[in-house]
Amino acid sequence: MSWLTNFLFSSIGRKLTMSLTGIFLILFLTVHLLGNLQLLAGDGGEKFNLYADFMGQNPLIQFISIGNFFFIFLHAVLGILLYFQNKAASGGGTSRYAVKSTKTTTYSSRNMAWFGTVILVFILIHLFQFWFKMKMTSIPELVTYDGVEVKNLYTLVAATFSNIPFVIFYVVSMIVIGLHLSHGFQSAFQTLGLNHKKYTPIINGLGTAYSILIPLGFAIIPIVFYLTKA
């Protein structure tokens, strides 16, 4: 089995792990956004609360969510590790020369590790605010729809986003996710070896659209809640 560990710990193996976990997280963002957009359905949260309850109960979703947590952890830990290994190999990264040249690289490609760190902090705060309170405390009160009792996560969301610092924090975090995606999306395919005259321009175009639309979709939610709060 040493060939497998050698492969996974080789430079390309580590890159592939970053790429594959990244692609999983990209897919997760779409599902997460589609679910969350139900917050804006204008029905006082019925659709969203039933959806949140389904996501919290369904065994398949629970299984995938364990994978999701694991991939976030792996992507973050490996990303931080690679940052330090690369910094050590180059003897100081982009600042190792007296004159720092930034002409040939994009802002986002140079700062992936910093964006990633901000995103990790965001995820931890975000999980504490919603996931932790939903699962571990009795904070969202119960609400009954057609005899089915579910937790009213909608009110928790509304309460959180009536608070301007949180709205700003969420919107800024979404901009950072957009920047992270603008390099990460196409980079994941390049790492997988998918660089092709026909497909690469399509991948790059999709990546740009994705890195704008998905964070925009998420950012709209706190903004709408804040502007329409009672």
Added chain:
Amino acid sequence: MKIHLKVWRQRNGESKGYLEDHQVEADEHMSFLEMMDVLNEDLVSKKETPVAFEHDCREGICGSCNMVINGQPHGPDSGTTTCQLHMRSFKDGDTVVVEPWRAVAFPVIKDLIVDRSSFDRIIQAGGYISVNTGQAQDGNAIPIEKGRSAFAMDAAECIGCGACVAACPNASAMLFTSAKVAHLGTMPQGEVEQSTRVQSMVKQMDLEGFGMCSNTGACEAECPKGISITNIALMNRQYAGSVLGSEKSV
């Protein structure tokens, strides 16, 4: 034209280096290396130690005239080695900072000269094809599609200067290694050994302590020969294919 030079001076690998100031009276028709020659003649006449820099062919094909000029390997012009860079690319009174390649796998020997034997060891690990000597083969015996030979020729343009490593924020040698992998493995003569080649070369590259590619594209932009990161994608998929798909492991 007057050039204010800040040149990296370092006695040897152990000593600490520093940037040294010099004024050089250059001519816009001079190549960058000729400007360095003027500086060195001046230093010699003053009984000072000339700046050590590597150079050989001075026609852009040997890959030895390696300098980071104002933060860019081989200077501001694209697709150009330092020896082919001319002083007309600078203005009278410019301050020009000259530094060696910086990477842990390229330790400084003296001033601007670095030890690039790590590249040699990557080549020794698999950057060759095994052909029995003997009668010359019929040149047309093996049909090769034009697009394929052109792709291999593009990759073969790599002169192994190391600008990719110097430009990369991570000091990754993936552009160099992948250029060799693509150049040798795309042609039928080299395809036979490609599976072991790609594994051996990547293994050696990792052992030398180069960083990991994060697809910034700096290497491709600074490469004096315009080697494309398409080669890195090819190496990535061939490496994964070779490790996972073949029974060989190196």
